[in-house]
Amino acid sequence: MKADVTVIGGGPGGLVSALFAKRNGAKKVLILEREDELGGILKQCIHNGFGLELFKKDLTGPEYAERLIDDINKVGVDYMLDTMAIHLSNDRTITAVNSKYGVFNIESKSIVLAMGCRERARGNIVIPGTRPAGIYTAGVAQRFINIDGYLPGKEVVILGSGDIGLIMARRLTLEGAKVKGVYEIMDHPGGLKRNIVQCLNDFDIPLYLSHTVIEIKGKDRVTGVVVAKVDSKMQPIEGTEEFIKCDTLLLSVGLIPENELSKEANIEISSNTKGPVMTETMETTVPGIFSSGNVSVVFDLVDYVAETGVIAGKNAAEFAKEKNENKKFINILPGKNVGILFPHRYSYRDDLILFLRAGKWIEKPVSIKIKPLNMKMRRFYARPNEMIRIKILQDKLLSAKGDITVSIKEVEG
Amino acid sequence: MNNKFSKEIIHRIFEETKEKTEVKNIGNVVYLNGNVSSYDQALRAGFIAASFSKLRGVVSNLHYPSEKKIIFPEKVSDRLNGREFDVVIVGAGVIGAAIARELSKFNLSIAVLERHSDIGVDQTAHNNGMIHPAFLTKHGTLKWEMNYKGNAMFDKVTAELDVPFKRIGTLIVAENLKEELMLFALNGLVKWHRDPSPKVLNREELDKVEPGLAPHIKKGLLVWNTGIISPFELTIAYMENAISNGVKLFLETSVNGVYTENSFVKAVETTQGTIKTHCLINAAGLYADKIAEFAGDRFFTIHPRRGATIIFDKTYQPMKTVLGSFSMRENRNPHSKGGGFIPTIDGNLQLGPTACEVEDREDTATSFGDINELLDKFAPILSRLKPEYPEASKDKIITYFAGARAATFKEDFIIEPSQKIKGLIHVAGIQSPGLAAAPAIAERVYEIVRNEVNPDIKNEFNPVRKRFKLFSEMDGSEITERTQKDSQYGHIICRCEHVSEKEIVNVLHDDIPVESVDAIKRRTRAGMGRCQGGFCLPRVMAIIEREKGLNKERITKNGGKSFILDGKTKRGEK
Ligand SMILES: Cc1cc2nc3c(=O)[nH]c(=O)nc-3n(C[C@H](O)[C@H](O)[C@H](O)COP(=O)(O)OP(=O)(O)OC[C@H]3O[C@@H](n4cnc5c(N)ncnc54)[C@H](O)[C@@H]3O)c2cc1C
Numbered sequence: 001m002k003a004d005v006t007v008i009g010g011g012p013g014g015l016v017s018a019l020f021a022k023r024n025g026a027k028k029v030l031i032l033e034r035e036d037e038l039g040g041i042l043k044q045c046i047h048n049g050f051g052l053e054l055f056k057k058d059l060t061g062p063e064y065a066e067r068l069i070d071d072i073n074k075v076g077v078d079y080m081l082d083t084m085a086i087h088l089s090n091d092r093t094i095t096a097v098n099s100k101y102g103v104f105n106i107e108s109k110s111i112v113l114a115m116g117c118r119e120r121a122r123g124n125i126v127i128p129g130t131r132p133a134g135i136y137t138a139g140v141a142q143r144f145i146n147i148d149g150y151l152p153g154k155e156v157v158i159l160g161s162g163d164i165g166l167i168m169a170r171r172l173t174l175e176g177a178k179v180k181g182v183y184e185i186m187d188h189p190g191g192l193k194r195n196i197v198q199c200l201n202d203f204d205i206p207l208y209l210s211h212t213v214i215e216i217k218g219k220d221r222v223t224g225v226v227v228a229k230v231d232s233k234m235q236p237i238e239g240t241e242e243f244i245k246c247d248t249l250l251l252s253v254g255l256i257p258e259n260e261l262s263k264e265a266n267i268e269i270s271s272n273t274k275g276p277v278m279t280e281t282m283e284t285t286v287p288g289i290f291s292s293g294n295v296s297v298v299f300d301l302v303d304y305v306a307e308t309g310v311i312a313g314k315n316a317a318e319f320a321k322e323k324n325e326n327k328k329f330i331n332i333l334p335g336k337n338v339g340i341l342f343p344h345r346y347s348y349r350d351d352l353i354l355f356l357r358a359g360k361w362i363e364k365p366v367s368i369k370i371k372p373l374n375m376k377m378r379r380f381y382a383r384p385n386e387m388i389r390i391k392i393l394q395d396k397l398l399s400a401k402g403d404i405t406v407s408i409k410e411v412e413g
Numbered sequence: 414m415n416n417k418f419s420k421e422i423i424h425r426i427f428e429e430t431k432e433k434t435e436v437k438n439i440g441n442v443v444y445l446n447g448n449v450s451s452y453d454q455a456l457r458a459g460f461i462a463a464s465f466s467k468l469r470g471v472v473s474n475l476h477y478p479s480e481k482k483i484i485f486p487e488k489v490s491d492r493l494n495g496r497e498f499d500v501v502i503v504g505a506g507v508i509g510a511a512i513a514r515e516l517s518k519f520n521l522s523i524a525v526l527e528r529h530s531d532i533g534v535d536q537t538a539h540n541n542g543m544i545h546p547a548f549l550t551k552h553g554t555l556k557w558e559m560n561y562k563g564n565a566m567f568d569k570v571t572a573e574l575d576v577p578f579k580r581i582g583t584l585i586v587a588e589n590l591k592e593e594l595m596l597f598a599l600n601g602l603v604k605w606h607r608d609p610s611p612k613v614l615n616r617e618e619l620d621k622v623e624p625g626l627a628p629h630i631k632k633g634l635l636v637w638n639t640g641i642i643s644p645f646e647l648t649i650a651y652m653e654n655a656i657s658n659g660v661k662l663f664l665e666t667s668v669n670g671v672y673t674e675n676s677f678v679k680a681v682e683t684t685q686g687t688i689k690t691h692c693l694i695n696a697a698g699l700y701a702d703k704i705a706e707f708a709g710d711r712f713f714t715i716h717p718r719r720g721a722t723i724i725f726d727k728t729y730q731p732m733k734t735v736l737g738s739f740s741m742r743e744n745r746n747p748h749s750k751g752g753g754f755i756p757t758i759d760g761n762l763q764l765g766p767t768a769c770e771v772e773d774r775e776d777t778a779t780s781f782g783d784i785n786e787l788l789d790k791f792a793p794i795l796s797r798l799k800p801e802y803p804e805a806s807k808d809k810i811i812t813y814f815a816g817a818r819a820a821t822f823k824e825d826f827i828i829e830p831s832q833k834i835k836g837l838i839h840v841a842g843i844q845s846p847g848l849a850a851a852p853a854i855a856e857r858v859y860e861i862v863r864n865e866v867n868p869d870i871k872n873e874f875n876p877v878r879k880r881f882k883l884f885s886e887m888d889g890s891e892i893t894e895r896t897q898k899d900s901q902y903g904h905i906i907c908r909c910e911h912v913s914e915k916e917i918v919n920v921l922h923d924d925i926p927v928e929s930v931d932a933i934k935r936r937t938r939a940g941m942g943r944c945q946g947g948f949c950l951p952r953v954m955a956i957i958e959r960e961k962g963l964n965k966e967r968i969t970k971n972g973g974k975s976f977i978l979d980g981k982t983k984r985g986e987k
Pocket residue numbers: 008009010011012013014032033034035039040041042045083084085086114115116117118119138139140142163164167255258261292293294295299300301302305
């Protein structure tokens with residue numbers, strides 16, 4: 001099988017990439033999706049809050065996905081459902097498997113990775129205790145409730161204050177379950193402010209910062225958890241242990257970009273973003289392989305995901321037309337107080353949209369500095385749970401030499 | 414004389430523990446009675462009594478405050494009432510399964526009764542999958558005899574049963590001249606324990622078996638017969654082969670009583686009704702003393718000893734052998750085979766086990782203490798590797814688990830016909846290296862049954878079992894070919910471990926009738942990978958629902974009452 005642009009993953013990142021690849025003149029654009037429907041994670045996010053930026057409308061996840069699916073159908077993007085990419089090589093050959101053809105290869109002029117992210121599980125965070133039923137990641141619980149129509153439990157403790165956990169706290173409460181509390185090991189919440197207010201405060205669900213679950217109890221099914229306060233090194237403080245009765249423990253302890261395929265193609269993975277090392281054109285370190293959405297870096301808004309899709313789709317289409325292996329680039333480096341910073345390189349071909357997260361919680365006015373551009377931006381605070389987006393026009397960047405460094409400084413007054 | 418002996422034991426226990434006990438000695442079995450201050454003290458008393466040589470067994474009836482009562486499952490049905498078998502085996506761990514297969518060579522009707530919803534889920538599922546060399550077990554014990562004989566049988570057994578097995582060897586490295594000399598003494602010791610042809614290797618030879626050794630290591634002793642296997646897969650294979658040779662397996666069937674008449678076994682009382690038999694094989698692992706007690710032949714006590722193990726991510730592969738050194742051997746726990754970093758047949762490195770006495774036989778909880786203890790205790794072995802090797806840090810752990818060993822106070826295996834009850838055969842106290850010993854234990858039980866029952870040999874016994882080929886073991890063209898015939902081969906359900914729908918459907922229609930999510934996970938690895946079931950759990954449940962006609966609300970994680978869901982949502986109810 002052959003294609004101009006092949007997109008691996010049919011979530012919002014992949015759909016937008018395919019749409020824009022087509023709009024920018026790629027002939028055969030193919031999406032591979034391992035599920036039986038397009039839409040990715042959006043399908044199970046039946047709450048609203050999507051599309052505020054891109055469509056200027058407050059949509060639910062499925063509505064947002066529906067719009068994109070309509071669009072790709074209109075322009076004539078091909079897609080294969082129930083089809084999983086199982087190998088990727090750096091000559092842009094994808095090996096996939098489905099129940100129709102078995103295992104087959106796709107040779108593609110360019111590729112967009114859009115595999116999304118997965119949730120961290122119990123093993124990744126080491127919670128001792130027994131191994132009963134009743135321990136789920138928030139995303140699995142979300143799927144049980146929103147897609148399968150079942151409740152995972154009635155008395156719930158949530159570990160971690162990521163957005164999915166917060167949204168599930170509300171959802172479970174609306175379904176009549178009792179959410180006993182959200183326990184967060186850090187001294188600040190992981191999810192967006194608006195979710196803390198709308199999902200916890202409005203429902204009187206307590207949020208315990210600097211707390212964690214240190215033991216799981218129960219043989220067949222969870223019967224409770226032991227929680228404890230933690231010190232500044234995130235170690236449990238003796239004497240603060242408390243047993244909380246519950247039948248379910250939901251984990252909302254972070255997302256990890258799904259880069260197993262990327263690693264196979266020898267794409268360099270950034271230890272900062274846990275996704276491919278990328279340029280402003282969304283190209284990875286392997287020419288012709290682009291990336292969009294949460295497989296690149298964990299975004300907190302679908303609109304940002306879509307924005308990366310627009311860029312990746314356009315550039316993948318261009319690469320498919322005329323292989324452009326531009327090697328010239330400068331690095332973009334995180335400076336003081338900057339945690340996550342995306343993308344990693346600037347290759348002088350387009351405007352630069354920076355996404356960053358503060359490395360620590362600063363609850364006072366800050367200034368974001370971008371060297372050597374002499375750019376300074378003021379903000380009222382810098383909070384790691386909210387991604388900051390900064391667009392810099394190409395004109396400003398053309399004269400930039402040497403690496404770009406982004407830092408956040410507290411300012412007095 | 415008897416009296417004097419008992420007094421001596423009472424005295425010793427009092428001297429060392431300050432506890433007053435009553436001791437009875439009947440036929441070389443010591444019974445400890447009375448009240449002590451804690452479970453720990455009861456344990457100490459048991460060990461002191463067991464240190465007197467020539468005893469057949471030690472039974473502890475010691476009571477202590479906050480003592481937990483062992484509760485047996487309640488009766489659920491009468492569906493097996495009136496059934497009769499020539500042989501009933503209690504327990505489907507690796508030992509019960511191996512015995513079932515061995516006895517299916519006879520013309521006998523055989524039933525295996527297992528209290529859980531799956532086989533091999535007690536000790537067997539929680540062990541390290543190491544086929545131990547014999548030199549670490551005490552020479553002259555039954556354990557040692559079964560260990561060296563069992564180890565030698567693994568090539569044949571795994572070939573017949575189609576179970577992946579690899580001899581990776583134990584490598585004891587010398588770190589200085591003195592230790593290099595000690596290697597030769599160790600070599601003699603290993604031979605004396607009947608491990609076949611150990612070899613002292615020079616650096617060049619060492620590099621071939623363990624390429625990552627630190628530069629200061631010049632010599633080492635390779636005990637090559639150490640093997641690795643999936644204990645669970647071996648148990649499945651034994652049981653599948655036994656079933657294909659006529660054995661009947663009954664899951665969720667707990668033996669709660671034994672009927673005897675004039676000291677003959679007559680029947681067993683189970684949670685599914687009363688089953689008649691004249692030959693009862695007690696392979697009940699952690700509850701073997703209870704089965705003995707039911708039959709009126711209690712001459713040992715099981716005291717569970719928990720062991721925790723850590724599993725690392727597949728990308729962490731610092732070694733190929735089971736690596737040991739002299740300084741490691743010195744601080745070994747006397748009741749453990751040592752442990753350490755042990756590669757698994759699935760390609761993940763594991764670290765374990767710990768050894769900790771626990772009161773509750775079902776205590777398989779892990780603690781931070783376990784994880785830290787393992788890392789602290791065994792991390793030094795990594796200094797025998799090249800300095801550039803990354804250390805075994807917590808972020809490389811993907812999962813951890815614990816299981817309890819069925820230890821007796823004598824700490825040796827018991828494989829013998831009952832001295833009191835005709836037709837009862839004990840296979841008890843089978844702690845580590847019970848897995849390595851399993852084939853030999855089964856053979857020993859075969860001999861006992863032949864002597865006791867004198868049955869005919871079956872002509873049509875088929876020793877061969879074929880395993881179901883996994884998606885991950887097939888190449889592309891084979892998958893394509895199979896998919897053309899059956900589309901389920903091409904439908905991936907577990908994205909991390911690449912498990913197809915076909916494999917899951919196959920498990921649900923196997924001879925061993927399982928239907929829990931963990932039963933599928935244990936057999937196919939679906940849910941064992943990076944995302945730990947986050948992706949495949951709802952999909953696996955949908956397949957169980959379809960294939961077994963089981964409502965999603967009735968689907969369990971691991972049998973019993975481990976239900977995954979708790980009712981419908983408001984929308985789902987409509
Ligand atoms: C459980 C969960 C809940 C979330 N809830 C919200 C929320 O409420 N609001 C919000 O703004 N954000 C939410 N997010 C973040 C969300 O991931 C992004 O907002 C957005 O959906 C990311 O889009 P994406 O296209 O990058 O990834 P996804 O939506 O995850 O899409 C990736 C797609 O790729 C497919 N795929 C992956 N690997 C392969 C392969 N090898 N072969 C074929 N197909 C493959 C997947 O099946 C999937 O359909 C959530 C994330 C998760 C994990």
